[in-house]
Amino acid sequence: MNRTIIASLILGCCFLSAAQAVVVDNFDNPLTLGPAQAAGVWYTDRYAPNGFTGAVSFGSRLVLEHKIDAADSSANRPNAFSGGFYNTQGRKYDLPALTNSMSIEMYVPASFASSGQRNAGFWGTAFNNANAISAYPIVEFTSDGNVPRFRGWNLMNGYIDMGLPTGFTYDTWQTIDISLVGTNFVYSVGDLSLSFPANGSSYIGNTILQGHNIDAGSTYTIHWDNLNAVPTPGAAALLGLGGLITARRRRN
Numbered sequence: 001m002n003r004t005i006i007a008s009l010i011l012g013c014c015f016l017s018a019a020q021a022v023v024v025d026n027f028d029n030p031l032t033l034g035p036a037q038a039a040g041v042w043y044t045d046r047y048a049p050n051g052f053t054g055a056v057s058f059g060s061r062l063v064l065e066h067k068i069d070a071a072d073s074s075a076n077r078p079n080a081f082s083g084g085f086y087n088t089q090g091r092k093y094d095l096p097a098l099t100n101s102m103s104i105e106m107y108v109p110a111s112f113a114s115s116g117q118r119n120a121g122f123w124g125t126a127f128n129n130a131n132a133i134s135a136y137p138i139v140e141f142t143s144d145g146n147v148p149r150f151r152g153w154n155l156m157n158g159y160i161d162m163g164l165p166t167g168f169t170y171d172t173w174q175t176i177d178i179s180l181v182g183t184n185f186v187y188s189v190g191d192l193s194l195s196f197p198a199n200g201s202s203y204i205g206n207t208i209l210q211g212h213n214i215d216a217g218s219t220y221t222i223h224w225d226n227l228n229a230v231p232t233p234g235a236a237a238l239l240g241l242g243g244l245i246t247a248r249r250r251r252n
Contacts, residue, residue, distance in 0.1 A: 021103075022096050024207075024227040027054045027064040033091065042093050045208045047072065047086040051221075052209075058107070064224040066090070066120075066209060070217025090121070090210035093227075099204045101179035101230035107223040108141055110170035118142040120222040122176045123208035126185075126201035134201040137178045137185045140210070150176075152187040152194045165190025173225065180204065203232060 025031075031054035034041040042052065051067030058065070068089060074082050095102060104122050112119045121140035128134040138153035139162075150162040165174070168190065177188045180198055187194045207229075211222050 021228045021230050024093065024095060024102075024229050025054070025064075026062075026226050027056075027224065028062045030054050031064070037092070037094065039094065042091040045088075045090045045092040045210070047077065047081055047089045049089040049091065049211055052091050056223075058223050061225055063107075064209070066211055066222040066224060068211040068213050068218055068220055068222070070213075070219045073213050073217035074215045076217070084215065087213040087215070088121075088210050089213055090123075090208050092125075092206050092208040094206045095124075095204060095229045096231055097203075098232040099229040100202075100232040101177065102204055102207055102228065103175055103177040104207075104209075104227045105173045105175050105225040106141065107173050107225075108170055111220065112141060113143055113148045113170060114146075115143050115218075115220070116146060117144055117214055117218060118212035119220070121208075121210035121212070122178065123210055124178055124204045125206045125208070126180070126198065127203055127205050128200045129202045135185065135199045137187070137198075137204065139176045139178060139187045139189065150189045150192060152196075154194075154196045155199050156196070160194055160196075162187070162189065162192045162194050165192050178204070179230075204229075 031052065032041050033052060034043045037043050049066055050069035050072050051065060053065045055062045056065040072089060074084065074087065077086060102124060106120055106122065119141050121138055124137045125133060126135040126137055135155050136153060139150060141150055149164060151159045152162055154160050174189055179186045180201055180203070183198055184195045185198045207227065209224055
């Protein structure tokens with residue numbers, strides 16, 4: 001191999017190994033759904049939501065529309081799925097290899113302020129160097145207890161309230177970021193931030209978009225847009241040129 005080719009490969013690896021956002025899905029196109037894990041598939045986590053549709057027109061955007069419906073409450077589900085565990089209803093998607101940061105936009109309507117329940121959660125499954133599950137990083141919006149707020153999941157202490165960002169208003173898009181920084185997970189929404197130990201996690205393997213039904217039944221809609229991931233620096237060099245960039249181009 002001549003020196004020019006070697007130099008080009010080195011430069012390419014260095015370029016791709018920097019922390020760059022990869023567009024996992026901008027939801028401008030229909031989604032591939034399925035009941036079980038598969039490449040490029042949004043597969044069921046716990047219990048399938050009533051609706052999970054890409055390329056839905058919402059305002060000036062094409063977005064993911066995630067529907068929760070009272071028809072899927074505990075009293076209406078099959079007996080095997082009647083427990084409260086299955087009130088959490090969402091779909092999971094495998095992220096690019098060695099992802100250490102992910103973000104998404106979530107629309108927060110005024111109706112969430114008075115719902116009195118958990119509404120929408122941006123989840124992930126983290127793994128350690130042995131590829132064993134090590135943590136579940138989570139940021140969600142809830143108004144249970146009649147206190148609307150964002151909160152994050154701490155592996156040791158459960159949910160920790162984050163509040164609402166400075167200048168927050170309803171009926172707006174909010175960007176949620178979950179990043180593995182050193183030995184900690186860092187959650188951020190606007191100027192809100194929360195950090196806690198990552199329990200030896202080395203990457204985030206998948207994301208899960210969750211809605212939450214209640215025993216008595218709840219009907220509402222969540223809108224998501226622009227799911228992004230950032231591979232661990234050096235990942236491109238480990239996996240080969242082009243091994244990571246498989247997602248769609250982000251729209252302007």
